[in-house]
Amino acid sequence: MTETTNINDSTSQEWYFTENGQRKGPFPAAALLDFLQANRISGDTSVWRKGLQDWQPLKSTELGAPLQEAPPPVAPSNINNALVWIIAIAPIPYAFFSGIIEAFKMDDPLQPHRALDILAFLVPAFINAALCLSDERQLKRAGYSDKWLTTFGFILAPAYLFIRAKRLRHFPSYGITWIATFAVSILLSIPY
Template identity: 35%
Template sequence: MEATETQKPWFYESGGQRKGGFSEQEMISLITSGEITRGAVVWRNGLSDWTKLETTELAAHLDKTAPPPLSGEHVNNTVVWVLAFAPLIGLIFESIVAGMVYNGSEYRIEQALSSAEFWYITLALNLALSFWDEKRLEQSGIDTSKFKGMTWLIPVYLYQRAKALKHNPAYFIVWLVCFALMLTV
């Protein structure tokens, strides 16, 4: 589509692909239909680079009743810190289950732990906390689409989360240390 400067065709990013060019009216329709939302990256002739939708003149068409996403400093990090220690917490749960299954036999409990007989308990705990944390981020209005597919890969998720929210990667590092400690048992 050949566009003149007066038409100023708009483009937006979706799933890592450039979509467009659209007229301003078409963009307004995409915004009101919910196809494009707050946080979307857009570009048109006259802009030097891709920019957030809410910093353009199209921001007037965003739903004003929906607040912007919480910034990283205002996001509740309780779940992510529990997740950071989840490898060790999971090991404690594995010990409890082994104790219940083997009726307190210390030798058998130790053998079950050293052979990682109940490994799935720690895995389930890590996954549950990771998915719960992602849902809490979504409730904060944060676009978690960049995490999709990575939530189950805990260290990658934690690193991406810290980067996206401009946090210190401390919870990522703590998880790695706890995981390494868990492996030494």
């Protein structure tokens, strides 16, 4: 009965958590569990309440019980990397796509081609975002959720690739490949 009383006491207390090096709170335990479910915090987020000697990862406190019921993330070696390799080499096809757009512009070089310019930007941006977000959903299903993956997946493919490699503890070979293929795509787009 004493253990149950301690858990009830601690979940009714006010809790704090750290975010970007700052203390946030106080919050009731239910709010922290909501933050956890919404992926605002994770099991590794440092938390504290009155009665704890120091900050602890949420997963090691009584609030971390729901995390222990979930299976651990899939081993990084078992994650399918096909989409990230497609993203890594995508600058080359985008360079050819831009070349096709430039060829259409040459039919009437004196006219402004704003629609073609917008198309040349939006098609690769949309495809990159779709590929990154598809891969990010795959990672979430494998147990790896990270708000930065979603953000950079939508905005900036190379940052997504490097953050993904860091999150999975991979060597960032697909990020390095993206940089190399981007450099090649720039060389391909230089008129001769």
